[in-house]
Every structure is written in structure tokens, then in C-alpha cells.
Amino acid sequence: MAEAEGKEEFGDDTGLGEAEAELVQRTRKSQVYSATRETLFSKKTTQTRTHALSLDWVFGRNPELPAFSLQDHDELVVLYAGAHAGVIYNHTSNSQHILQGHCHPISCMCVSEDGRWIATADIGLKSTVMIWDSYSGIPVHTMFDCHPKKGVIAMAFSSDTKHLVTLGAEEVQLVCIWDWTHETEKPLWFTELNPDYGFHDYIIFNPNDSSQLLSRSESQVLFYSTARGILQHSALMLNQMTNAAGSEYDADIIAQPSPEPSAAVGTFGHSVFHWREPQVVTATTGGSFVVWNVMNDFAADQDVLDKRFWVTDPHKHTKKITAFTVTDSCFVTGDSGGNITFYNEQFILLNMYTGLHLDAIVSITFSKECTEGYLQHYTLTPTPFIFRNFVVSTCSSKVVHVNAQKRSPQLLLDEDSEPVHAVACHPKQPAVAMGNHRGVLKVWDYDSKVIVCSRVFETERLIQCLSFDPQGSYLAVGFGSGAVHILNPKTLQSDPEECFHFSKAGIHHITFSTDSKYFATADAGKAVTVFWLQTDKGGLPRWMHLGRYQSHYKPITDLLFGVHLDSPLPRLLSLGMDRRLVEYDLENSDIDNLLILSSERIEQSAVPMCMTWYPPLSAEQFLLVASDQYKMKLLNSTTKMCRKTLLGPTYGSPIRKVVVLPVSKEPQTNSYYLAFITEDKVGLQILPLDGNPYKSNALICHPTGASTFTCSYDGRFIFTAGRSDCTVLAWEINLNALEAAAALGGKDLEPYYSLLEGGRDGKFFREMEEFFFFCQIRHQSIDSMEKRKVSNKIPLSEVPSLMRALGCFPTEQEIEDMQNEVKFSKYEETAKYVTDIDLEEFIKLYVNHRPAFGISIDELIQAFHVLGDDDHKRAPALQRHELLEVLQARGEHMTEEEVAECFTTLLGLNEDDEEEEEEEKEGGGEYSLQCAIPEVISMETFTGHILGFPSSAERRSTSSPPK
Numbered sequence: 001m002a003e004a005e006g007k008e009e010f011g012d013d014t015g016l017g018e019a020e021a022e023l024v025q026r027t028r029k030s031q032v033y034s035a036t037r038e039t040l041f042s043k044k045t046t047q048t049r050t051h052a053l054s055l056d057w058v059f060g061r062n063p064e065l066p067a068f069s070l071q072d073h074d075e076l077v078v079l080y081a082g083a084h085a086g087v088i089y090n091h092t093s094n095s096q097h098i099l100q101g102h103c104h105p106i107s108c109m110c111v112s113e114d115g116r117w118i119a120t121a122d123i124g125l126k127s128t129v130m131i132w133d134s135y136s137g138i139p140v141h142t143m144f145d146c147h148p149k150k151g152v153i154a155m156a157f158s159s160d161t162k163h164l165v166t167l168g169a170e171e172v173q174l175v176c177i178w179d180w181t182h183e184t185e186k187p188l189w190f191t192e193l194n195p196d197y198g199f200h201d202y203i204i205f206n207p208n209d210s211s212q213l214l215s216r217s218e219s220q221v222l223f224y225s226t227a228r229g230i231l232q233h234s235a236l237m238l239n240q241m242t243n244a245a246g247s248e249y250d251a252d253i254i255a256q257p258s259p260e261p262s263a264a265v266g267t268f269g270h271s272v273f274h275w276r277e278p279q280v281v282t283a284t285t286g287g288s289f290v291v292w293n294v295m296n297d298f299a300a301d302q303d304v305l306d307k308r309f310w311v312t313d314p315h316k317h318t319k320k321i322t323a324f325t326v327t328d329s330c331f332v333t334g335d336s337g338g339n340i341t342f343y344n345e346q347f348i349l350l351n352m353y354t355g356l357h358l359d360a361i362v363s364i365t366f367s368k369e370c371t372e373g374y375l376q377h378y379t380l381t382p383t384p385f386i387f388r389n390f391v392v393s394t395c396s397s398k399v400v401h402v403n404a405q406k407r408s409p410q411l412l413l414d415e416d417s418e419p420v421h422a423v424a425c426h427p428k429q430p431a432v433a434m435g436n437h438r439g440v441l442k443v444w445d446y447d448s449k450v451i452v453c454s455r456v457f458e459t460e461r462l463i464q465c466l467s468f469d470p471q472g473s474y475l476a477v478g479f480g481s482g483a484v485h486i487l488n489p490k491t492l493q494s495d496p497e498e499c500f501h502f503s504k505a506g507i508h509h510i511t512f513s514t515d516s517k518y519f520a521t522a523d524a525g526k527a528v529t530v531f532w533l534q535t536d537k538g539g540l541p542r543w544m545h546l547g548r549y550q551s552h553y554k555p556i557t558d559l560l561f562g563v564h565l566d567s568p569l570p571r572l573l574s575l576g577m578d579r580r581l582v583e584y585d586l587e588n589s590d591i592d593n594l595l596i597l598s599s600e601r602i603e604q605s606a607v608p609m610c611m612t613w614y615p616p617l618s619a620e621q622f623l624l625v626a627s628d629q630y631k632m633k634l635l636n637s638t639t640k641m642c643r644k645t646l647l648g649p650t651y652g653s654p655i656r657k658v659v660v661l662p663v664s665k666e667p668q669t670n671s672y673y674l675a676f677i678t679e680d681k682v683g684l685q686i687l688p689l690d691g692n693p694y695k696s697n698a699l700i701c702h703p704t705g706a707s708t709f710t711c712s713y714d715g716r717f718i719f720t721a722g723r724s725d726c727t728v729l730a731w732e733i734n735l736n737a738l739e740a741a742a743a744l745g746g747k748d749l750e751p752y753y754s755l756l757e758g759g760r761d762g763k764f765f766r767e768m769e770e771f772f773f774f775c776q777i778r779h780q781s782i783d784s785m786e787k788r789k790v791s792n793k794i795p796l797s798e799v800p801s802l803m804r805a806l807g808c809f810p811t812e813q814e815i816e817d818m819q820n821e822v823k824f825s826k827y828e829e830t831a832k833y834v835t836d837i838d839l840e841e842f843i844k845l846y847v848n849h850r851p852a853f854g855i856s857i858d859e860l861i862q863a864f865h866v867l868g869d870d871d872h873k874r875a876p877a878l879q880r881h882e883l884l885e886v887l888q889a890r891g892e893h894m895t896e897e898e899v900a901e902c903f904t905t906l907l908g909l910n911e912d913d914e915e916e917e918e919e920e921k922e923g924g925g926e927y928s929l930q931c932a933i934p935e936v937i938s939m940e941t942f943t944g945h946i947l948g949f950p951s952s953a954e955r956r957s958t959s960s961p962p963k
Contacts, residue, residue: 035135037071040097041090052684052697052738053731055098056717057449058082059434060397060727063417066363067393068111069401070134073369076401078391078412079118079134081106083725084703086120088137091401091412094449097137101130104703105725107169108154112161113207115368119155119180123169124703127151131164131180141180146187154203158210163188165213167203171195175203175215175224177231189231197222197235206273207326212294214280218267221282223294270324272331274345283324283333289347322395323361328370328386334361340392340402351375351385353402356409360395367391373405397726416440416726421707423721423728424466424475426489430712432719433475433489434728435463441477441492446717446730455492460485462506465708469512469519476519478507484521484529486543498543502529509559513570518586519543520572522556528574530584530594547594549584552576558610558657565621565638575611575625579603581640600640603627604813604891610657613637615672617688619828624689626655626676630852632689642817643824647691647755647848651698653679657708660687662715664735673735675718677701677709682720682731684738691848693755694745697738701729749840755847768846771805772839793836796822802842808850812892818849857943864939877938906946907932 061067062081071077076091084106086099104124111118111134118132129152131141146152147168154167162181168174172195176187193200198217206212213224224233268290271282278294323334330350331343338358342351366388374382387404394400397415402408418436425432430447439457444450457463462480468489469476475487482503487494505525512519520530527550531543554577562571572584581602585595602608606627614622614634621637626648632655634644648655661673661684674685676698683698701709702722709720718731745751753760756768775798776791794802799822800815810818822845823833837845867886868876878886887894894902903909909932934941943949 031136032133032138032140035133035138037135039135040088040137041075041077041093041095049732049734050737051699052734052741053682053699053718054734055085055100055729056732057096057446057730058085058087058098058727059444059730060415060420060725061087061399061413062106062725062727063362063393063395063397063415065106065109066365067391067399067413068109068363069365069367069389069391070111070115072367072389072401076410076412078399078401079109079111080393080399080413081109081120082727083722083729084122084700086118086132088134089413099130099132099137099139101139101142102128103700104151108152110156110164111365112157113159114161117157117161119157119164121146121152121155121166122703123151123153125149125151129155129164129166143178143180146176146178147174153201154215156204156213158205159207160210163205163210165203165205167200167215173200175213175231175233177213177226189226191224191231191233193222193233202270204272208273208275212273214271214273216268216271216282221268221271221280221290221292223280223292269321272324272326275326275329276345281331283321285320287319287321289331320360323364325364325366327366327388332364334364334392336360338394340364340390350383353407356392356400356402358392358394358398358400358409362393362395365391371405418726419707419723420721420726420728421723422463422466422477423708423710423719424468425710425712425717425719426472427468427470427713428472430714431489432710432712432728432730433466433468434719434721435466435477436726437462437480439463439479441466443489443492446712446719453490453492455487457485464507465510467510467512467519469516470514471516473516474512474519476510476512476521478510478521480506482507482523484510500531500543500545502545502548503527509556511559511561513561513572514563515568515570518546518561518570518572520559520561522559522574524555526550526552526554526556526576528556528559528572528582528584528594530572530586530589532591544591546586546589547592549594549596551582551584551596551599552578552580554578557608560611560613562613562637573611573623575608577607579606579608581608581611581623581625581635598640602633602635602640602642604811605629606631609654612658612660612674615660615687617672624658626658628654630654631848634689641820644689644821645814645817645849646689647693647852649676649678649683649685649696649698650693650852651678651681651683653681656706659709659711661711661733662713664715673715673738675709675711677706677720680705682706682709682718684733684735686738686742691844692742692745692751694751695742697741701731702727749843752843752847756843768806768843769839771802772842775802793838794842795836796834799837799842799845803846803849806846806850808846809855810849814849818845821845860943861939864942868939875938875940877936878942880933880935880937883933883937883942903933903946906948 060082065081068079070079078089080087084102084104086106086109088097099120102122104122104127106120107123109120116134118134119129121129126145127147129143129146130139132139146166147170150169152166153169156165164178164180166176173193174190176190178187198219200215200217203213203215211226215222220235222233222235224231267285269283269285271280273280280292280294282290284290319335319337321333322336325332333341338356338361340353344350370386370388373385373387375385376382389404390402392400392402397417399413401410401412416436416438418438420434420436422435430445431443431452432446433443435441439461441463442454443452445452460479460481460483463477464480465478467476472489475489477485477487482501482505484500484507485494486498503523503525505523507521507523509522517533518530520528522528527548529548530546532546533541534544536542551574556574556576558575560573564571569587572586574582579601580599582599583597585597589595606629608625608627611623611625614624622634623637625633625635630648630650632646632648633642636643655676655678658674658676661675663671672687674687676683676685680700680703681698682701683696686695701720702725704725705723707721707723709718711718716733720729756762757764772794775794779795779798796819799818803810822837825834864876868878884899887899
């Protein structure tokens with residue numbers, strides 16, 4: 001491991017061997033080797049953005065993880081975690097360096113004794129452990145799948161920083177010790193913990209002996225040793241203890257799980273090793289300390305820990321101990337009252353920091369620099385003492401730096417530890433507002449990274465949504481109680497007359513009209529409420545309640561204002577999970593009388609998730625709607641006709657919200673772009689939409705789920721709000737990088753060929769060509785003997801047959817949408833309908849309209865659970881007459897002749913059978929197929945016997961092994 005200070009040793013290359021000289025040249029070029037404490041936040045350092053989206057700032061932090069002090073004197077620098085990133089924050093220069101590389105929430109962090117090396121780990125499947133150089137911010141080592149089932153819950157460096165111990169979050173926890181300075185995929189030592197020991201979430205090395213470790217759960221402390229060449233551990237049991245009054249109880253150490261400790265002790269907190277004596281000290285929630293004498297190593301015939309120990313109960317501690325550590329021959333505790341207390345090795349009070357105005361302490365970390373002085377406050381005579389400044393983090397996400405000698409606290413971070421569900425950007429200024437579930441509203445200047453104003457709502461909680469009006473004159477706040485407040489954006493104050501309570505259900509959406517004369521809300525009661533700006537008798541503008549209408553029977557997914565084509569009057573639309581698009585008649589509505597203009601079903605099976613107005617890329621005005629089937633549809637804004645269906649971004653979950661970015665001022669880029677979020681990702685999409693998968697880009701923003709997002713008025717930043725991670729992330733946009741990545745996907749049809757199985761040279765494409773030209777022959781009549789007219793196009797009437805031949809089975813409505821898409825594709829330019837389609841156009845049509853991930857067996861199973869008799873004890877099944885009734889009476893119902901024709905084809909009945917069926921139809925009706933169709937139809941029967949799909953066993957036997 002190369003330390004930065006060591007570079008001065010190589011002042012002259014003379015006298016070195018050839019190998020040594022080569023090593024010198026390599027290390028001099030290394031950014032890690034040459035880095036110093038000043039490197040990371042050097043004023044000369046400029047970051048080059050090479051990605052379409054780059055994480056620029058983290059607002060908030062994870063309150064459950066500690067904050068570490070990295071620098072103290074010249075600059076105040078601390079380390080903490082926010083969502084899936086580590087943050088090195090320089091309070092002096094108000095700047096951040098973000099340690100970005102995890103795909104899951106960061107679950108634990110640790111720092112080496114000298115502060116040079118940082119380790120971060122996440123929790124979840126395919127978790128990673130990353131080691132960073134704190135001087136340069138560069139990752140120097142990454143370990144994949146250390147604990148593949150659940151990830152890492154705790155870890156620590158050894159005192160010499162050579163070893164790293166990781167504690168897994170599995171049901172049967174695994175403890176691993178790694179030599180991370182070497183490339184290795186296996187730990188040096190590992191051991192499994194008995195689940196009866198409880199769930200351990202804390203582990204450390206002995207700073208005086210790296211062969212010893214300890215971990216703890218609420219009910220058990222474990223001691224580990226590698227002295228015998230393997231990792232052994234032993235548990236402790238409280239059978240005897242001695243308290244401050246001298247009362248004795250039984251004590252013992254056992255290798256088996258122990259019962260709960262004594263009620264007098266409480267549950268176990270953090271444990272530490274004594275700095276001089278071979279002892280382990282554990283702080284308990286009862287305000288006591290448990291001390292064990294530790295033997296040197298494991299022996300076959302002796303216990304690891306001596307049976308003699310005591311519990312001391314200092315009277316000074318009246319609060320619950322929440323943090324416990326060691327520094328400079330002192331035990332240091334933090335309690336639930338925000339007090340920091342120093343004890344000597346006899347647990348005599350030496351020093352105490354009170355009046356810091358903090359809540360429960362989560363962590364205490366000390367500066368590497370120190371000052372010698374004398375204690376005077378809590379000792380009879382001045383006592384020599386080593387003063388180290390320290391950083392304290394609390395359960396409410398506050399981070400405070402304390403000057404140990406001056407006893408003065410300095411607030412570094414004052415974040416909130418509540419979920420964030422609301423964020424909105426000012427339409428004309430670099431300001432972003434964010435509100436959390438504690439009723440705290442803050443407005444940040446995202447250029448200078450300072451809070452402009454804030455407010456804590458006393459009577460309301462659960463801020464659910466925020467919205468600025470287009471002029472920036474109002475800020476609307478929606479609460480979980482159903483209340484709506486209209487605030488002054490500069491002061492965040494509101495007039496009591498502009499605090500509305502027209503709903504008891506939580507407000508989920510707020511939006512303003514483009515002229516700022518209307519605003520509307522959508523609540524959890526599936527209703528839309530509209531407010532109208534009017535002038536009162538005194539000439540002052542006042543918001544009036546126009547009306548509330550329960551226009552949907554399922555939750556509302558989006559709410560949108562627009563402008564009519566032939567007039568500047570605003571229009572309002574709402575979109576619901578009931579698949580209905582509702583437009584409201586604002587022009588004819590009156591006070592307390594909101595009217596509906598239209599309500600149309602726009603989907604058959606897909607659930608619409610969000611909508612926005614499509615930019616003016618053509619003469620026709622479109623409404624863009626994204627669904628849970630990874631499709632994006634363009635609807636004519638007037639007729640609501642589906643004019644185009646396109647494959648949307650497929651990044652693990654459907655799009656949940658979309659926003660068109662402001663027009664870019666960069667001459668090298670296109671004019672319009674789309675920003676979106678999925679369940680856990682944020683992304684960009686180049687417009688116009690065409691289904692090209694390379695025109696979109698996304699990355700993980702909040703692994704535990706993103707609640708909403710907003711874009712800055714100038715299109716430079718996207719702000720995403722996490723739900724449970726209590727953070728808002730600012731993402732800088734680089735459109736040139738987005739365009740460059742799209743160009744790598746190829747031109748013309750190359751991106752679409754990549755979406756076909758086998759690509760341009762694959763078997764599927766050859767079959768598509770053959771079917772395409774067969775459709776030409778079919779259209780000209782297969783039995784015709786006349787000379788064929790060879791063409792590169794087929795009529796639109798052949799598109800449904802070609803789609804079905806390729807394994808895509810659209811509904812009649814979807815077929816109509818396909819034909820309309822092609823038919824009207826050039827109508828605005830030529831005023832003529834398109835009646836045929838070539839192979840290239842068909843490939844685009846096929847890629848965009850087929851199911852994004854095909855038809856899965858799970859969908860069929862779900863259908864049988866819905867339609868069949870399911871008593872939860874056996875597999876669901878349909879009676880024969882029920883299946884025929886469903887086909888002929890529900891959805892796009894089929895005629896009896898169509899049902900008979902389909903089953904005849906599927907079951908391979910011969911012509912004689914068909915003639916018998918025709919005879920039976922005259923007198924037998926729907927029972928004409930009773931001989932061929934089983935009376936009881938299970939899912940396996942339907943897929944295997946009727947549809948001809950392979951059985952589950954066949955699919956397993958023919959499936960290839962996972963890669």
C-alpha cells in the first residue's frame with residue numbers, strides 16, 4: 001500500500017536498480033500515490049462530465065450510519081452516506097466529492113486509523129465492497145459478492161489497515177476477514193454464526209492485536225481470534241456480575257447461545273477493546289458497563305474469556321447510552337440526551353460536554369490532530385488531558401463539529417431524517433423546494449448550495465407534493481391530510497384564507513395552468529379539485545374553489561394542464577389506473593360546479609402511469625402517455641385517437657413520471673429531450689420517439705425507490721427524491737454525452753436489428769423476410785396462375801396476419817392502432833392515406849408494438865387465477881362452458897363460428913371432423929366441440945393440449961443454463 005508521504009523518499013533515481021527505477025516511474029504517475037490531503041478539494045481540480053447524467057450533489061444523509069471526521073484543522077471534512085453513495089463533504093469550501101459505485105443502499109462504512117482509506121458496502125443481492133483513497137477520491141479495490149445473499153451489515157479495518165472484516169446480513173450470518181491489499185476472491189478466514197446468538201450488526205478489530213475481534217447483537221457479545229490459524233469465536237453469558245454497590249451474581253462464559261441478559265443490564269450496545277488491559281468493555285442500554293478479562297488466545301482446554309468480570313453502574317449516566325468508543329486512554333459515551341462523556345479506565349468521570357442541543361447520539365469520531373492541555377471542569381486539580389476535536393452525528397441527521405478545548409459546537413449538516421416525497425423547481429430561478437413527512441419545507445439555491453428559506457408546518461405533516469406556478473408567484477403544497485396551502489415562494493408564508501381543506505384524502509398531484517389562473521389537485525379519494533384565481537372586492541387576487549369531482553374509480557396517476565389548439569384557454573386532463581383519460585370543462589364550470597367534458601378509455605390491458613404534452617415536432621398536437629407495459633403512446637390531443645405506439649425505455653420497471661426538458665441552447669444537440677424516472681432509476685430520452693433503444697439512458701438514483709423528480713428551469717439539472725432514504729439527489733445533464741451514446745447504436749435500422757433475436761443475420765430475420773414476401777403472394781391469391789407482381793411492400797390488410805405469424809398476437813383494437821399509425825403517417829404532409837408498408841417500416845412497427853418482454857407463463861397463470869375456480873388449495877381451472885362463454889361474451893368477444901374455427905385449427909381437427917362440427921352446430925350450438933375440448937381445463941391443459949406450448953418439464957429440460 002503506497003502512502004502519499006512516501007513519495008518524498010524517491011528524490012533521486014541514481015543508485016536504483018532497473019526494476020526499482022521502473023517502479024518509481026509508475027508510482028509517480030499514480031494519482032493515488034501522489035495525492036495529498038489537499039488534492040481532493042483543490043481549486044485547480046475540475047470535473048469532466050463524461051456521462052449523460054452525473055451525480056452533482058446529495059441533499060440529506062442516512063441518519064442510521066455514522067459521520068466520520070477526515071480533516072479538522074485547516075479544513076473541516078467529514079464522510080457520510082446518502083442513498084447509494086458515500087459523500088466526502090468539505091464544510092469549509094461547501095463542496096462535495098461523491099463516492100459513486102454502489103447499486104444498493106450503503107449499509108455500512110469504515111475508515112482506516114490514519115484516515116487515508118475508506119471502505120463502503122451495500123446490502124442486497126450482488127452486493128459490493130469498495131475501498132477508496134480519501135485523498136484523491138479514487139476507488140482502489142472492489143470486492144464483488146462477498147456476501148451474495150444479503151450483503152454486508154458491518155465491517156472494520158484492522159489497526160494496520162491490511163485486513164478488512166465484513167459481517168454479512170444473511171439469516172445465518174457469515175464473518176469474513178479479507179486481505180484487501182491483494183487481488184483475491186476468497187477471504188483469509190471466515191466463520192458462520194448461530195442464529196440463536198441474535199442478529200449482529202457491529203464488529204471491530206482489537207487495535208492492539210489484529211488477531212482478535214468482537215461483535216455484538218442486542219443479547220450477545222462474541223469474541224473472535226485467529227491466533228490458531230482459523231477464525232474461532234465464543235459467546236458470553238451473564239451468570240454473575242458485580243455492580244457499584246458490590247453485590248455479586250453468577251458469571252460464566254459459554255460457547256453456546258445464551259439467554260437474554262439481566263434486566264438490570266438491559267440490552268448490549270457497542271463494545272470496545274481496552275487500550276492497555278486484555279479486556280472487552282460493553283456499554284448497555286441500562287447505562288452500565290460490562291467488562292470481561294480476555295485470555296491471550298484460544299486453547300483446547302480453556303475459555304477465551306476469564307470468568308471474572310464486573311458491571312459498573314456510574315451514577316452520572318441517567319440517559320440511555322447510544323454511542324460508545326475509545327480515544328487516548330478514555331472511554332467515551334454519547335447518550336440519548338445529546339451529551340458526550342469521557343471516563344478513565346476506572347470509569348471515573350473526566351470530562352463531559354453538555355448543552356450541545358443535540359438529540360440521541362449515533363456516532364462520535366475524533367480528529368487525527370490533537371492538543372495537550374489540562375482538565376479543570378470535572379477534576380479537583382488540573383489533570384493532563386489530550387484534547388481532540390470530534391464530529392458527532394445524531395439520529396435526526398445532524399452532524400456537529402465540536403472544538404474540544406473551546407467546548408464550542410459548529411453545525412456542519414442539519415438534514416432531516418424523514419422520507420422525502422415532494423420536490424419542485426422554481427420556473428425562473430436556481431431554486432429547488434423539497435418537503436418531507438415531518439412537515440419540513442426547505443428551498444435551496446442549487447447553484448450556491450445554501451438554504452434560501454425554510455418552514456416547519458406546525459399543524460400539518462406529510463408533505464406529499466409541491467408545485468410552483470409558471471410565473472413563480474405561488475408555491476402550492478399538498479399534505480397527507482388533504483390540506484392544500486398556497487405559499488409565497490420567497491417567505492414560505494401563507495394567508496389563512498388560502499389554506500384549503502376540501503378533501504380528507506391525501507393530495508398526490510398539484511399542477512398549475514400555463515397562465516397561472518387555475519391550479520388543480522388530485523387526491524387519494526380518486527377526485528380532482530380545481531381552484532380559480534379571482535379578484536376580491538379589495539382588488540386583491542384570491543383563489544376560489546371551482547369544484548371537486550370524483551372522476552375515476554381507481555387511483556389517479558397524473559394530472560396535466562394544457563392549452564386548446566384554437567384558443568388560449570386552458571384545458572385540464574387527469575389520467576387514472578382505471579385506464580381512463582378525463583378532460584374537464586373549465587370554460588362552462590362555475591363556483592362549486594366542476595363539469596366533465598369527456599371521459600375515454602385509452603388502454604385495454606395496460607395501466608397508464610403518466611402523461612405529458614409532446615413537443616411541437618409535427619403539425620399535429622399529441623399527448624404522450626406511458627404505460628406499465630413499457631409502451632409510450634402518442635394520442636391526438638383533440639380526438640384522443642392513438643396515432644403511434646412506441647417501445648419505451650426498459651430499465652427494470654415501467655416509467656412512473658415524464659417531463660419534457662426546456663429547449664436546449666447547445667448548438668450541437670437536438671431541440672427536445674425527455675426526462676423520466678422508473679421505480680429506482682432516472683433517465684433521459686432523445687426526441688422524437690421512434691423506439692430506438694440507444695436513444696435513452698438511465699442509471700440508478702434511489703435503490704429503495706424514487707418518489708418523484710423535477711427539472712431545473714434551464715434544463716441543467718434533474719432533482720430526484722427518494723422515499724425512505726431521506727435524500728434528494730441533483731443530477732447534472734450532459735446532452736452531448738447522450739447524443740454520442742445514441743450514435744454508437746448505429747444508423748437507420750441497425751438499432752432495430754439488435755432487438756430481433758439473432759440480429760440482422762439471424763434465423764428470425766430470415767423468417768420475417770420469408771413471411772413478408774409470402775404475404776404478397778397470399779394477397780395476390782395463392783391459387784392464381786397469373787404472373788406475380790413483385791414488390792417491396794405489402795398492403796396494410798396483411799399486417800395482422802404477418803404479426804401473428806411472427807408470434808405476436810395483437811387484439812383487434814391494437815390492430816386498428818397499427819393500421820391507423822401507418823395510414824395517417826404522412827397525412828399531414830401529403831393529405832393522403834398510406835395503404836401499404838415496406839419491410840423496413842414493418843420491422844419498426846413490429847419492434848414497437850410487440851410485447852416488450854413477450855408473453856410470459858406468469859401472465860397465463862394470473863389469468864387462470866382471475867377466471868378460474870381457485871379455492872387456494874388446488875390449481876385454478878375453468879369449466880369448458882365457462883371458457884366458451886368468456887371467449888364469446890367478454891372483451892373483444894368472438895362469434896361462435898370464430899371460436900369453432902380457432903379450436904379446429906389449434907386442435908388439428910381434420911375435414912371430416914369439421915363437417916361433423918357443421919352438422920352439430922345446427923342442433924348442438926356451443927357444445928359442437930365437446931368431444932375435442934376437455935370438460936375441465938387447467939392451465940397446463942390450456943397451454944399444452946390446446947395452444948401447443950411445451951410443458952414445464954419440457955421447458956426446463958430444453959432451457960439453457962443461466963449465464
